[in-house]
Amino acid sequence: FSSQTPITATLFPGDGIGPEIAESVKQVFKAAEIPIKWEEHYIGTEIDPRTQSFLTWESLESVRCNKVGLKGPMATPIGKGHRSLNLTMRKELNLYANVRPCCSLPGYKTRYDNVNLVTIRENTEGEYSGLEHQVVRGVVESLKIITRSASLRVAEYAFHYAKANDRERVSAIHKANIMQKTDGLFLECCREVAEKYPEIKYEEVIIDNCCMMLVKNPTLFDVLVMPNLYGDIISDLCAGLIGGLGLTPSCNIGEGGIALAEAVHGSAPDIAGKNMANPTALLLSSVMMLRHLNLNEKANQIQNAIIGTIADGKYRTADLSGSSSTTEFTNAICDNL
């Protein structure tokens, strides 16, 4: 890769505060001279029959082609007849692993110090199968589906990630004492993959116990891998430990080398357009995107500028009890580059 050839990346600013925080990323990338050309895509105004959602087929094609992208928050419009935009994205692009590093931000104090863990969530099946039926009046069922292929794939990714990032341990989170077949299969797959990585420690932790341990002492954990719903729950819990979803990045890994980084917080319509939003989660997600592209030096530079600005404390947005606008905070990061 030469710094002369720009890489094309898809950008979904999203809605609500999305466009403002996406602007912030564009500004920081420009200041840091990142060789990226953004291909912007917006949420459609009508349901695209090919995606069954307001996400257009063209926008998904853009990610498939560029293989790398960044996504702001997208609120799913209320109503029936179409799927959540986030779920459509995961499904259509086969984004099988959702990776959320969760590290204490130096300078932003919470009840917990030195949190440094990563949740890796299976992103395509489990409780998110969408299969639900009324059995008889007053009795409904949801199907949780666990497959060997998806479990092996995410376990493989988790161990690969642990190795590539000098992590020591992978913990598989489950409730196989109750769901012996589904979570049992998930564990079986994790064990099989663990065998191939003797240098990485492997353990299994029951989800209820895991949550208790996380709130008592999160430094006990390193890399956590788990089925879809547990990942949804535990990644939000972990985000809470370091200050919330406004500060935590995420990246979705798909088949064929696709990486779609994403801010997982909401679109905060109440403060949209007011230049008040905190762009940290999307900025840190864009850093994950840069690492995926092996632009590690640039990634470090931006990450340090973000952390430095928050630690410095002079410019902070309202959610962190500051009074800076999105623009002021972004300018401060650019100055710190």
Next chain:
Amino acid sequence: FSSQTPITATLFPGDGIGPEIAESVKQVFKAAEIPIKWEEHYIGTEIDPRTQSFLTWESLESVRCNKVGLKGPMATPIGKGHRSLNLTMRKELNLYANVRPCCSLPGYKTRYDNVNLVTIRENTEGEYSGLEHQVVRGVVESLKIITRSASLRVAEYAFHYAKANDRERVSAIHKANIMQKTDGLFLECCREVAEKYPEIKYEEVIIDNCCMMLVKNPTLFDVLVMPNLYGDIISDLCAGLIGGLGLTPSCNIGEGGIALAEAVHGSAPDIAGKNMANPTALLLSSVMMLRHLNLNEKANQIQNAIIGTIADGKYRTADLSGSSSTTEFTNAICDNL
């Protein structure tokens, strides 16, 4: 009820540290002159075909007849062909609601102050249906079953509890944005019951967001009601906030007015028989049993003695970084009565 007529209550000391902590309860009840006669039952050594577990039919009959009981930890023996003892108990006795108050213990410092919430868990269905199948090789499914009757029953109990205990708000915890039919039905039932309790505030919180809020600010919550698995997860998370399962009581409510109070921690075989176990969770559970029997004065007396002893700090067991034996700690509580 006259203080002269003793009430008969079933006692399952359980295994591991169970007998020692049950001894502690018996001693404190004696010292506090509680008019209770214990009917002790042990775990069988063979599988009882009528319960499909090591729990005997007679022991369950004892609870059905006495309608009130206290249960220590029971480890489910490893192996196939029988059910978890805890699950057998819930199923056979139709223990439909699991109530876990979670309050900061004055004098035992954690990262959180002033936690004061109660989780009420549906205890009979949901992800615990036990219905699992292999669909084809490498594809397995678990069925989550939600019924209108069980949802109404636990919602009814939650609102009744809130009213009886001067609580302001009930939050229904769910993931109905994904499991629209199952969790949707659960919410529908909660809303129906909420209508009948206009004096109690009602809200709905998505489980991932709930976990984030709980670790950021648990004082936002009051009474939480939820399907089985979410209750399993969230009650352990909440226990972690105030110090762990060794300090949190629980009580199972069944059809026909049955109440089975229970310590939900494990049987800790490593320290069993060493006079080291902390009896607090079982003692506080026995306090819940007393309240169920309307012995509120006695309940307060014992609760204050437990809290006072822990706050005093002179006698604490090893799990709370003290060096007292179970007996010394129990004696101190009796002295504080």
